[in-house]
Amino acid sequence: xxxxxxxxxxxxxxxxxxxxxxxxxxxxxxxxxxxxxxxxxxxxxxxxxxxxxxxxxxxxxxxxxxxxxxxxxxxxxxxxxxxxxxxxxxxxxxxxxxxxxxxxxxxxxxxxxxxxxxxxxxxxxxxxxxxxxxxxxxxxxxxxxxxxxxxxxxxxxxxxxxxxxxxxxxxxxxxxxxxxxxxxxxxxxxxxxxxxxxxxxxxxxxxxxxxxxxxxxxxxxxxxxxxxxxxxxxxxxxxxxxxxxxxxxxxxxxxxxxxxxxxxxxxxxxxxxxxxxxxxxxxxxxxxxxxxxxxxxxxx
Amino acid sequence: xxxxxxxxxxxxxxxxxxxxxxxxxxxxxxxxxxxxxxxxxxxxxxxxxxxxxxxxxxxxxxxxxxxxxxxxxxxxxxxxxxxxxxxxxxxxxxxxxxxxxxxxxxxxxxxxxxxxxxxxxxxxxxxxxxxxxxxxxxxxxxxxxxxxxxxxxxxxxxxxxxxxxxxxxxxxxxxxxxxxxxxxxxxxxxxxxxxxxxxxxxxxxxxxxxxxxxxxxxxxxxxxxxxxxxxxxxxxxxxxxxxxxxxxxxxxxxxxxxxxxxxxxxxxxxxxxxxxxx
Numbered sequence: 059x060x061x062x063x064x065x066x067x068x069x070x071x072x073x074x075x076x077x078x079x080x081x082x083x084x085x086x087x088x089x090x091x092x093x094x095x096x097x098x099x100x101x102x103x104x105x106x107x108x109x110x111x112x113x114x115x116x117x118x119x120x121x122x123x124x125x126x127x128x129x130x131x132x133x134x135x136x137x138x139x140x141x142x143x144x145x146x147x148x149x150x151x152x153x154x155x156x157x158x159x160x161x162x163x164x165x166x167x168x169x170x171x172x173x174x175x176x177x178x179x180x181x182x183x184x185x186x187x188x189x190x191x192x193x194x195x196x197x198x199x200x201x202x203x204x205x206x207x208x209x210x211x212x213x214x215x216x217x218x219x220x221x222x223x224x225x226x227x228x229x230x231x232x233x234x235x236x237x238x239x240x241x242x243x244x245x246x247x248x249x250x251x252x253x254x255x256x257x258x259x260x261x262x263x264x265x266x267x268x269x270x271x272x273x274x275x276x277x278x279x280x281x282x283x284x285x286x287x288x289x290x291x292x293x294x295x296x297x298x299x300x301x302x303x304x305x306x307x308x309x310x311x312x313x314x315x316x317x318x319x320x321x322x323x324x325x326x327x328x329x330x331x332x333x334x335x336x337x338x339x340x341x342x343x344x345x346x347x348x349x350x351x352x353x354x355x356x357x358x
Numbered sequence: 359x360x361x362x363x364x365x366x367x368x369x370x371x372x373x374x375x376x377x378x379x380x381x382x383x384x385x386x387x388x389x390x391x392x393x394x395x396x397x398x399x400x401x402x403x404x405x406x407x408x409x410x411x412x413x414x415x416x417x418x419x420x421x422x423x424x425x426x427x428x429x430x431x432x433x434x435x436x437x438x439x440x441x442x443x444x445x446x447x448x449x450x451x452x453x454x455x456x457x458x459x460x461x462x463x464x465x466x467x468x469x470x471x472x473x474x475x476x477x478x479x480x481x482x483x484x485x486x487x488x489x490x491x492x493x494x495x496x497x498x499x500x501x502x503x504x505x506x507x508x509x510x511x512x513x514x515x516x517x518x519x520x521x522x523x524x525x526x527x528x529x530x531x532x533x534x535x536x537x538x539x540x541x542x543x544x545x546x547x548x549x550x551x552x553x554x555x556x557x558x559x560x561x562x563x564x565x566x567x568x569x570x571x572x573x574x575x576x577x578x579x580x581x582x583x584x585x586x587x588x589x590x591x592x593x594x595x596x597x598x599x600x601x602x603x604x605x606x607x608x609x610x611x612x613x614x615x616x617x618x619x620x621x622x623x624x625x626x627x628x629x630x631x632x633x634x635x636x
Contacts, residue, residue: 142485
């Protein structure tokens with residue numbers, strides 16, 4: 059559905075994207091993650107055809123966004139960081155306006171959309187008076203007006219309260235599962251991404267450092283295995299049987315092992331001396347892999 | 359291909375943003391309308407009260423008229439019986455003409471300068487450019503949003519001006535004396551063509567400047583050609599025959615068309631986005 063091959067984009071002397079390559083399959087939810095200034099927003103803009111790359115090949119739904127931008131834009135829904143709403147128009151007026159721009163023919167669609175995102179009560183209020191979270195939800199409703207087959211979402215949960223975050227993430231998952239919508243999701247909140255994304259592209263200084271599922275990324279970029287154990291074991295010092303360990307503010311004990319193969323033995327030993335209530339592998343979650351990759355790239 | 363639905367939606371949204379903001383529409387609508395009411399009353403009363411020095415000052419203009427080529431305006435003025443009638447006729451039908459080129463410029467400038475740079479400053483340009491609406495349609499909508507209110511305000515001002523002129527100068531003429539036939543090509547052709555020219559330039563400026571203030575400063579330069587027209591009044595611009603005014607209007611329309619084609623060809627979405635959206 060989306061193909062990016064060896065794409066480079068410069069703004070004057072500044073290189074925003076450098077030899078970036080990745081792909082997104084039909085119906086996939088892909089997390090595009092990286093630090094600030096990594097090139098995520100520029101990448102989204104290139105996919106929309108509003109920023110032209112200096113070199114490389116881009117295909118979205120089979121079209122080159124630089125050449126056939128309107129075809130691409132008619133198939134994608136975009137949520138930008140600011141939501142780009144008209145402050146002097148009410149919520150519903152914003153949606154009615156964009157419905158006409160997007161060619162969403164169903165006259166009931168704006169009302170359905172605003173209700174769907176829980177803004178029915180506030181639909182006649184000017185969008186300029188909305189809270190950040192409400193603007194974000196209205197922005198999402200706007201992006202979905204024309205029932206796009208591809209969604210490009212830049213920080214879709216920023217400014218939302220926990221209930222709003224859950225609602226947005228559920229909606230993304232539903233669209234992917236039920237409608238087969240392809241989603242590219244940029245976010246800094248990695249643990250939120252883990253609940254919806256099937257694979258990730260980690261991008262830094264405009265380059266893709268790696269692409270794959272968390273498991274694939276962890277295997278291709280192995281690091282120390284961090285285990286957090288909820289136990290009543292009385293830890294003395296900074297090690298247990300030669301394994302570096304420390305008590306966390308949560309009361310759990312964190313162990314750093316050289317590989318995940320050593321986890322069963324550690325848990326067996328602990329269980330013999332104390333009660334073990336829960337075990338969590340931390341070195342192989344998205345955040346750990348992300349930091350290993352980005353820190354590794356910086357060291358180089 | 360033009361996206362008519364999007365054009366209407368964008369133009370309507372822009373026009374609504376004018377009417378929703380009193381600071382924008384009050385000077386835009388009220389100043390020309392007040393001028394259209396007050397100015398003819400002041401001019402008519404001045405003409406009716408004119409005697410001695412004023413009449414002798416106006417004699418210079420009456421003499422100038424005599425030297426100009428044959429025209430219907432010259433013939434009508436020549437046939438009037440009193441100096442007061444001649445003064446009133448010349449003031450209303452001759453000296454006021456640049457005013458009606460100025461009104462659409464004033465009415466259109468705020469909206470046309472705001473067209474792109476205003477969207478940029480409010481953070482909404484990104485949303486507009488991310489829609490699947492081609493640049494030609496977006497540009498057309500922006501031009502229409504400035505052109506329609508400007509022409510509307512100008513025509514309403516012209517009608518008000520005509521009514522006030524005929525009513526306040528009724529004691530002098532005892533009949534409807536305004537407008538002279540030359541106003542027809544001026545109001546129906548030259549005025550829209552001049553305002554379209556200004557709007558095209560302003561919208562183009564708006565797509566290139568970084569702030570509304572900068573655009574407004576640049577757009578203000580468009581008044582300079584109008585000053586030239588005002589100076590040209592003394593060379594007899596409005597004394598030209600209707601046919602020549604029609605020709606001037608046609609030339610202006612051709613210039614607008616050429617300008618429109620050049621601007622539309624040069625408007626590039628990616629360029630606009632990269633230069634205006636951060």
